[in-house]
Amino acid sequence: MVWKKEVRRVRDRQAAWIGSRLYQEGLITANFGNLSYRHGEGFYIKRKGEYLDPLGDLVFVPLDGEVPADASWEWIVHRAIYCETPHQAIIHAHPVHAIAISFGVDEVLPQDCEGELVCPRIPVVTGASGSTELAQNVAAALADAPVVIVRGHGTFAAASTLEGAYVATSAVEHACRILLLLKGIQNR
Amino acid sequence: MVWKKEVRRVRDRQAAWIGSRLYQEGLITANFGNLSYRHGEGFYIKRKGEYLDPLGDLVFVPLDGEVPADASWEWIVHRAIYCETPHQAIIHAHPVHAIAISFGVDEVLPQDCEGELVCPRIPVVTGASGSTELAQNVAAALADAPVVIVRGHGTFAAASTLEGAYVATSAVEHACRILLLLKGIQNR
Amino acid sequence: MVWKKEVRRVRDRQAAWIGSRLYQEGLITANFGNLSYRHGEGFYIKRKGEYLDPLGDLVFVPLDGEVPADASWEWIVHRAIYCETPHQAIIHAHPVHAIAISFGVDEVLPQDCEGELVCPRIPVVTGASGSTELAQNVAAALADAPVVIVRGHGTFAAASTLEGAYVATSAVEHACRILLLLKGIQNR
């Protein structure tokens, strides 16, 4: 048990550091976005209305059964991902270029080296916020890809660590920003 | 009275934190923008020429009667909002995408999920800076919407807390930035 | 003399704070840009290769006569401004939108409220870096306007205080960024 507490302390510290990076890089603004990591028979997730930077206390959500009222209202997506994939950590962000490019397409193919390495094919899925449909679509997409864009909404990145999910989130926005700049050059 | 002082201390701390976030997110630059919160028979507002980050001492403006000479010259808009709506806090920012998109339109309709949630219809109003006309237009618009764009000038967001006004300010700029990126993609 | 030292200390502190703001707002990058303030029979200016953030020790340049070898190589522009206008402080920055918009035009007219207030007409001048011609053109333009753009190069803002020059620098870039966004919307 002491060991489990120590694991949580380390992960919380990492979560706080990554929350701050997401904010500094403009991948989230205000109190939007959330993150979670697997722990025991469930996962720790941001609370409703709390910030990723500075990161508020996380709340435990079991993989099955009742969910605390103050868990981020996107807990349903996080739970579906943990139930249906082996991922251990999830970051949900609202990066503007990834959101803008997602309208009218079903996938995004990076042309930059970093994007080709980290997220060579970025699926775009749909579904109302907080719906089971969205949860299923995101979880299914993350079985094959490290990061998915929910059309007009934002990104969900999943990995074995929060750091992996952060790197994928940063890479997808970087790739989409370059693609939008390229559209500007090529179509003129 | 001790209790009132404590309330002010908490709100001033929150105001300073939010001022710093507005600057970090690029929603304001230099000493532009201002904020206020309701208190007793009036409100505390930024002084003329002071910064939101770091936030200078605020000055008290009564809902009715004489106004201190060093109150932000947009006190007239803040007073109208407090007199005509139940809002308890106001943030005025100068975010570039919201300003750019406001020319030639009477409202802005976000297409991103965050915008649809926080500010599904963003009214655009006009009026000379510091004029009664502007004050009335902004106050009227904020009776129905959490945030309004003054054409070519900036945003006024109002809520029951400064935090609510900050989240709305951040959401409106996020929505407008995505809309401008979309215009770039779709019209080519 | 003690009083003069104290004045310098205050101004140096303000200069350091403003240097840091210029960097945070992206108005300068790396060690580009410089600033100076009038003092006695000359002015203090950034040294060659030093940074505005964190601000290195400034060096004294007399209004007339020999110039220290390590003074910023744009001392010639600063000296001309101090000799030919009543300004007491100067900031030279490299903001990208102001630079981009300056090609092919002789003046820039802001359409946003902040720009109309602070810099309603922004002259665009030319001249090789470090040349007497550039110095004369900038000084002449700053007799009538708080800020000027050197085509393809950057801005010179002058005022009675460094703070005034900073606010003008920030306002001109804000105005140019909005104008470029507007071009993107209107010409499609």
Added chain:
Amino acid sequence: MVWKKEVRRVRDRQAAWIGSRLYQEGLITANFGNLSYRHGEGFYIKRKGEYLDPLGDLVFVPLDGEVPADASWEWIVHRAIYCETPHQAIIHAHPVHAIAISFGVDEVLPQDCEGELVCPRIPVVTGASGSTELAQNVAAALADAPVVIVRGHGTFAAASTLEGAYVATSAVEHACRILLLLKGIQNR
């Protein structure tokens, strides 16, 4: 030996400061990018997966012979540059505007004053990441120019100090950002 240790301490401190600047200016995100400096018969370089901000411990790579397993996987490019040019320090970054502009061109010619001064001709080269071909192309280009863009990938800047390489990295992105803004204005 004591002297050599002191040299390393100073350079590591400078490397950490520069890593932080690269992140603040958006020239790198997440853990992308790397840097190195010459030392004795080899060079110190970032480790795989480590961050430039905050900068992790660097690892020594000899100019010839076996390479530690945890050296940045771009050590091959750094080694080629040190073997074939007199440069003493290298920065590899992923700035979006430089990457976007590199598609379909063999060189980039800045139009801004800062770019004309620091990097008047920016070669664009190709080659798979980590390949000998890329290493040779980059090293050859850096014999004549302070900074090169690897198409769709990022920049390599080299100089006698890390500071020189940082200034060149910052200048090339600044120049490319202005060129892309100009394309937006002129082609409409």
